């Protein structure tokens with residue numbers, strides 16, 4: 153088939169009605185969890201000043217360096233399509249003086265994000281995330297609670313075999329020394345690293361640790377590990393996080409190479425992955441960590457914070473692969489078939505009566521043949537079809553057909569809503 157002239161932009165896709173129930177189910181599950189744990193919903197703009205991200209996420213990160221969609225306004229401002237939600241939330245927290253509210257402030261979100269990545273399985277240029285952020289609290293119990301929230305949401309979506317990978321990447325006290333150790337180690341083996349890693353070594357040495365190239369993996373496997381070089385405070389913090397996770401029985405593995413692609417993290421970082429082979433290729437379902445330094449970077453304010461985000465497309469794709477069914481958000485039990493112009497007019501009015509009583513009713517006003525309309529009623533799985541012909545419309549009656557038995561009764565038009573209501577309750 154010839155491709156149409158206009159298609160959705162590369163790496164961006166339509167969410168068609170058959171996918172909508174998955175999105176709705178994930179939204180509902182996240183929303184119920186947010187409600188239970190007392191998180192307020194926040195919507196930040198799709199566009200933000202590009203500098204918010206270059207400062208917040210880090211100028212040398214892939215997200216900022218290669219993947220941001222940046223546009224210039226007529227006034228000369230540089231705005232970016234948001235590649236993630238954490239920096240905008242810290243911006244909003246500061247801007248709206250949320251520091252004066254009782255702490256911590258708990259916020260959640262659900263929306264589209266944009267990264268100019270090479271499109272491949274699980275990697276899109278427009279993708280959806282839901283995220284949970286807790287600002288103004290430094291206790292390690294929050295780290296465990298955020299991980300628990302993501303783990304439980306994925307579990308309630310009936311995803312099995314998921315596991316939390318966790319690491320601590322220290323803070324400004326202990327990381328500089330570790331970075332030096334790491335750079336020395338990699339420099340002495342630079343010839344065995346890929347080109348990208350040689351660049352990373354100069355710009356962002358920690359990122360070498362999560363390179364997937366086979367030859368780099370061999371070098372990385374002998375590299376010094378951050379958890380052996382944490383300062384006392386970071387060490388205690390991490391130990392407590394792990395103890396909390398054990399207490400609430402969240403399965404985790406220590407991954408000493410987990411550093412994540414955003415510079416704002418301190419201490420705990422985590423990802424939740426599915427353990428099947430195909431899912432490993434798709435990447436993490438959710439990820440996050442503590443970002444105590446982000447407030448300082450953006451506004452010279454100390455805002456201890458912890459959060460995470462999950463990728464909706466990746467969750468949906470895994471749910472489909474595992475044949476996890478989601479129910480349709482609505483089910484049509486009644487169908488209205490009409491014949492003739494007067495019946496059409498009366499039918500239009502009748503639909504409103506059903507809407508008032510919150511009874512979903514299907515119709516096919518564009519079709520005139522009864523046969524085609526009955527076929528549609530069958531397809532929708534209606535229990536009753538109401539048939540309004542020219543004769544019935546003139547007499548003020550309507551035929552109610554029980555689709556299972558084929559039995560038909562003629563009743564008064566003004567009584568039909570009540571009658572259907574009664575029958576549906578049976």
Ligand code: HAM
Pocket residue numbers: 235236237238267269274275276277278279280281283284285413435436437438439440441442443458459460461462463464465466
């Ligand atoms: P992230 O790891 O970049 O973290 O993204 C979180 C999740 O979004 C990933 O685990 C993945 O499921 C999904 N994701 C990321 N990029 C793509 C893509 N190109 N296509 C499809 N899905 C994708 C963050 O964004 C941080 N803001 C998370 C966070 C919140 N940290 C602290 N608070």
